[in-house]
Amino acid sequence: GENVEQHPSTLSVQEGDSAVIKCTYSDSASNYFPWYKQELGKRPQLIIDIRSNVGEKKDQRIAVTLNKTAKHFSLHITETQPEDSAVYFCAASIVGGQNFVFGPGTRLSVLP
Amino acid sequence: EAGVAQSPRYKIIEKRQSVAFWCNPISGHATLYWYQQILGQGPKLLIQFQNNGVVDDSQLPKDRFSAERLKGVDSTLKIQPAKLEDSAVYLCASSVHRDFEQYFGPGTRLTVT
Numbered sequence: 001g002e003n004v005e006q007h008p009s010t011l012s013v014q015e016g017d018s019a020v021i022k023c024t025y026s027d028s029a030s031n032y033f034p035w036y037k038q039e040l041g042k043r044p045q046l047i048i049d050i051r052s053n054v055g056e057k058k059d060q061r062i063a064v065t066l067n068k069t070a071k072h073f074s075l076h077i078t079e080t081q082p083e084d085s086a087v088y089f090c091a092a093s094i095v096g097g098q099n100f101v102f103g104p105g106t107r108l109s110v111l112p
Numbered sequence: 113e114a115g116v117a118q119s120p121r122y123k124i125i126e127k128r129q130s131v132a133f134w135c136n137p138i139s140g141h142a143t144l145y146w147y148q149q150i151l152g153q154g155p156k157l158l159i160q161f162q163n164n165g166v167v168d169d170s171q172l173p174k175d176r177f178s179a180e181r182l183k184g185v186d187s188t189l190k191i192q193p194a195k196l197e198d199s200a201v202y203l204c205a206s207s208v209h210r211d212f213e214q215y216f217g218p219g220t221r222l223t224v225t
Contacts, residue, residue: 001170006154034213034214043203043216043217043218043219044155044203044216045216046213046214049213089154089155091154095210099168099170100145100157100160100168101157102154102155102156102157103154104153104154105152105153105154
């Protein structure tokens with residue numbers, strides 16, 4: 001089955017700096033890659049997703065890149081703010097929704 | 113629109129007891145997911161329903177866990193009997209259809225003593 005790895009497990013950045021989180025996946029059939037943000041004690045919320053027919057997607061300060069050949073994708077957050085502090089999870093699945101697997105998470109701390 | 117509802121929010125039971133969780137998805141959402149999230153880990157998919165049919169239950173420990181989604185709306189997840197390692201937050205999520213955004217409920221925090 002699918003296996004998703006995520007690095008780093010913890011990341012601290014200064015406010016205003018950029019943060020990058022990387023994920024790799026094992027199943028070449030996976031073609032849907034969402035990113036979820038989970039604040040302490042709260043439920044995960046989707047922040048951005050990408051499908052395999054595109055290599056990059058942006059939404060304001062957040063961007064995701066996908067390299068299907070290397071089977072990895074990354075989350076980029078620019079101009080980080082304290083409210084970006086949370087745990088970020090990447091995930092991978094096959095279109096059709098099967099085999100939905102989350103990564104282990106990255107705890108991002110944005111220092112003022 | 114109302115979000116995904118779950119109950120109870122917290123549950124403490126002893127090992128070998130039984131427990132059931134309930135989920136009411138967002139109205140009109142065809143796909144419903146149950147996840148187990150152990151502290152410090154990512155959510156692990158237990159079972160996925162499309163309407164009232166099972167799409168994926170490959171990671172559901174079927175000897176003790178069961179789930180149903182009668183009439184394609186509400187769903188219940190049951191554990192019988194519970195083990196210490198079942199202590200986790202059980203999250204329910206729903207989406208309009210497969211591979212669309214999943215909306216998560218607040219979760220049920222289960223402690224098995």
